[in-house]
Amino acid sequence: METEWHTLGKVQYQKWSLYAMDWASQNVVDLRDYLVACAPYGGPIALLRDVKKQLKVAGPDTSLSPHELLLFTACGQRLGAVNWAPFDTAREALVDMTWTDELRLLCVFTSGTCVTFGLTGDEETRFTLLPPASVDRIATFEAWGSGLVALTEKMALVQVLDVDSVRPKVSLLPDCGLSETNPPTCMAVLAPQFLKSIYPDVLLGTTNRSLVVVSKDGGRSGHEVTGVHCCTHFGCSHCTEWVVHGVVLARWDLDSTEHDDGQEDPYV
Template identity: 35%
Template sequence: MANVSVAAEWQLLYNRYYRKPELYPMPWKHVDLARTKVAVAPFGGPVAVIRDDSKIVQLHAESALRKLRLFSSSGRPLADAVWRHSGGRLVGMSWTDDQTLLCVVQDGTVYRYDVHANLIEPNLSLGKECFEDNVADCVFWGNGLVCITEANQLFCIADFRNPMAVKLADPGIDEIPHCMAVIEPQYTVSGNVEVLLGVDDAVVLAVEEDGVQRLGEGMLRGPLQKMVVSRDGKWLASFTHDGRLLVTTSDLTGVIIERECEVDLNDTESQNA
């Protein structure tokens, strides 16, 4: 029986078998990942968590005041700070390569924290258009970020060591894309960041500072719901509208893996609601 149980833990993906063993339990308390924004630093660095203000959350014995809490990678408390910032909803947060925590709110303000939960001054801004139109979503990499406003315009800070926001080409879309991912500048032909947008058509828009390209035409069978680019910029893993895992080249010219997942994104989201 033990052999059957161990064998059942392995899942075939393409031509490799994978499993997910639990290495250790996380000792943190009252951290519900389905209702919390989480940012994990690379290479076993700290983990930042905060209640997601876009969701209804059941409070336990904790204060109604939101706290930004920092933990070690094993779930041990490191530091915390009460979140008192203006600027609207927290859209996204991530750690930079030098372990600075970036927190982007709706009006385009970027709040920064060190690993001791100390606020780093001064705060940064993504610019006037982001302030007027509100930031709808953002994607981070290394020391940079790309955000999209509710007016469907893209802005980029390529390096927070020189935090200058640059507007990218107009993608020409009327609705916020289903998903967004970036190919880092060191992996693009132009040397600038390339933003991939999953839109309603069976196509992905690749947006740079000076133009927009349509990728995947004739290959995709519908809109993509989630996307992530590999560390080396060569591959794109995506989750489709009809519940397939699709791995392609990052320019969407070739399919590497296509697998039915027997679940769609709507089922997953309803379970987490």
């Protein structure tokens, strides 16, 4: 196996090349040109070409190849494809995509439409996060294996706990007090399996230096820190926020009120 040494900040790490991916035959050359969703534990991979990058490189007058959602194994062998033309509209702009526990690819769109695809690209279910007459749009979402929580542009939180069911149940979370004057800067979710509840907890960093925790019982403010990105430990025992200064990490023990911030990230 070929190895290469790389530098990341002050750290040297070794990169091992185990095998070549087989998707070169599908003209997949640079993953930076794609939106990528990888299932955990060596599961399937979904690739969707980023049209904005393609137009920037090719130019507005260049005819583009048919837009497809490509599905591969972890080794890059093709499983299937989805014709993406029906979704290439401003109303149906893709927010992101993720894999569920039952290996369905869940695609969430700004209109609130959610579509799941099987491993070969067949559409399996379709549901919506917003009422039919709503003018609101989905801004972002965080998912776990069996559900998701979406944040709308009007600062509403929508949850789905059973995305793999035939008719997923959509419900609103309590008002967390967010507004245009105090918008969220980052978002993370504590999955229900790590809590003493069947419902998730949602962590929202805000511009007024608060970390808001939203649950079925309502929102509450906790630690003071201005975060740009937020993620939770796999066991949901700790939370890390990438602070607005750019070189600081704030680490929170979610089982207590203690935190550790002000430490420089050695990888920056």
